[in-house]
Amino acid sequence: MPVYDLTEKEERVILVGVRTGEHDDTERSLDELKDLVKTAGATSVARVIQNREAVHPGTYVGKGKIEEIKELIWEYEATGIVCDDELSPAQMGNLTDELDTKVMDRTLVILDIFAARASTSEGKIQVELAQLKYRQSRLAGYGKAMSRLGGGIGTRGPGEKKLEMDRRLIKSRIAQLNRELKDVKRHREVTREQRSRSHMPVIAIVGYTNAGKSTLLNTLTDAKVLEEDQLFATLDPTTRNLKLPSGQEILLTDTVGFIRKLPHHLIEAFKSTLEEARYADIILHVVDTSNPQMDDQMYVVYETLQRLEVMNKPVITAFNKIDRTGQEVLVRDFKADKTVQISAKKQQGLEQLLAAIEDILREQKIYVERVYPYPEAGKIQLIRKYGELMEEECREDGIYVRAYVPKEIYGKL
Numbered sequence: 517m518p519v520y521d522l523t524e525k526e527e528r529v530i531l532v533g534v535r536t537g538e539h540d541d542t543e544r545s546l547d548e549l550k551d552l553v554k555t556a557g558a559t560s561v562a563r564v565i566q567n568r569e570a571v572h573p574g575t576y577v578g579k580g581k582i583e584e585i586k587e588l589i590w591e592y593e594a595t596g597i598v599c600d601d602e603l604s605p606a607q608m609g610n611l612t613d614e615l616d617t618k619v620m621d622r623t624l625v626i627l628d629i630f631a632a633r634a635s636t637s638e639g640k641i642q643v644e645l646a647q648l649k650y651r652q653s654r655l656a657g658y659g660k661a662m663s664r665l666g667g668g669i670g671t672r673g674p675g676e677k678k679l680e681m682d683r684r685l686i687k688s689r690i691a692q693l694n695r696e697l698k699d700v701k702r703h704r705e706v707t708r709e710q711r712s713r714s715h716m717p718v719i720a721i722v723g724y725t726n727a728g729k730s731t732l733l734n735t736l737t738d739a740k741v742l743e744e745d746q747l748f749a750t751l752d753p754t755t756r757n758l759k760l761p762s763g764q765e766i767l768l769t770d771t772v773g774f775i776r777k778l779p780h781h782l783i784e785a786f787k788s789t790l791e792e793a794r795y796a797d798i799i800l801h802v803v804d805t806s807n808p809q810m811d812d813q814m815y816v817v818y819e820t821l822q823r824l825e826v827m828n829k830p831v832i833t834a835f836n837k838i839d840r841t842g843q844e845v846l847v848r849d850f851k852a853d854k855t856v857q858i859s860a861k862k863q864q865g866l867e868q869l870l871a872a873i874e875d876i877l878r879e880q881k882i883y884v885e886r887v888y889p890y891p892e893a894g895k896i897q898l899i900r901k902y903g904e905l906m907e908e909e910c911r912e913d914g915i916y917v918r919a920y921v922p923k924e925i926y927g928k929l
């Protein structure tokens with residue numbers, strides 16, 4: 517009887533970064549890379565940073581550093597290295613030759629985590645597509661680096677499936693996944709259309725990974741989405757109804773988290789998921805106030821929104837986790853239309869958050885004050901359902917109403 521070894525050898529990796537410009541966040545970026553590596557199931561045993569004007573085009577780091585890394589590999593019995601930037605196929609091939617070890621990059625690790633986390637068929641299609649495209653461009657001419665991956669990080673597809681290795685098979689698999697993705701897109705469009713016909717405003721929760729987006733959705737709507745102290749705990753967007761204190765109903769959507777250097781292939785593949793924010797009426801930006809890198813993270817979120825062409829939308833920034841920091845930390849966000857301080861976990865500041873949402877929605881609505889004759893009373897139902905009915909009074913000539921209504925409804929009144 518054949519015996520299969522299902523346990524993978526523990527991967528021990530050395531983190532490698534290049535510090536280039538003035539604005540130096542290499543250390544912090546490597547801290548994050550360490551978390552990513554851990555999430556992917558490997559251990560970081562050492563880190564190396566090189567100061568260079570620019571990343572070495574052929575080998576990412578210079579010759580001297582390569583020697584240093586070689587020694588560290590030997591010293592720490594490392595099984596591979598992870599570079600903090602996406603390596604070109606040539607860099608990956610050359611480093612593999614020089615170091616004779618498994619060479620990975622930040623992108624590969626992020627893709628690996630996404631593969632492990634994807635739970636819906638939509639998520640799985642998107643991740644596998646991103647993984648295969650990454651792999652495809654590196655197999656051409658540099659197959660050695662890919663075969664050097666062996667098992668572990670970089671070889672696992674969604675659903676514990678091994679990723680395809682054969683170039684021709686990759687090509688046909690990509691074509692198949694692209695077809696499936698088209699169906700997914702169509703499905704999303706239909707859902708979105710239905711939503712916009714329901715006239716319910718959509719609010720997209722965005723933010724850096726681990727900021728507390730899912731926790732907030734759960735707190736507000738009892739959505740039961742996975743919340744965990746981990747990077748990229750949730751990938752698939754979840755939408756839930758929420759009734760605001762005014763009676764108005766809205767849709768809240770939790771989306772995939774952002775991170776610095778989010779892989780290009782991932783953004784491409786996840787476009788239909790990430791696009792949820794593009795069709796939202798309000799962006800709810802959740803920030804982890806307890807994270808020392810809060811400012812960098814906010815910057816990355818706005819940059820990513822721009823990459824996704826999410827622009828000119830009202831933004832509410834919710835400074836989350838204030839139960840950890842206390843109110844004394846200085847928080848501000850000039851890009852936001854409104855800011856609130858909350859604790860999604862301890863349920864603090866939620867009334868203010870809902871009030872901020874109502875304020876913005878009201879700004880987008882039209883004020884109506886009039887008397888509806890009794891035969892037209894049915895229209896008040898419309899107001900009640902889609903707008904905000906503030907006053908209603910039966911008079912001799914009809915029903916007197918004061919309300920805010922969405923523009924789309926106004927015409928019908």
Ligand SMILES: Nc1nc2c(ncn2[C@@H]2O[C@H](COP(=O)(O)OP(=O)(O)OP(=O)(O)O)[C@@H](O)[C@H]2O)c(=O)[nH]1
Pocket residue numbers: 723724725726727728729730731732742743744745746747748749750751772773774836837838839840858859860861862
């Ligand atoms: N102390 C404290 N912890 C919080 C708060 N909100 C969320 N957390 C914790 O932060 C961690 C991340 O929360 P999630 O809701 O999973 O974060 P997310 O933004 O959905 O993260 P991803 O899905 O990974 O992108 C979890 O351990 C939460 O329990 C808060 O207000 N206070």
Ligand SMILES: [Mg+2]
Pocket residue numbers: 729730731742743749750751
């Ligand atoms: Mg989440």
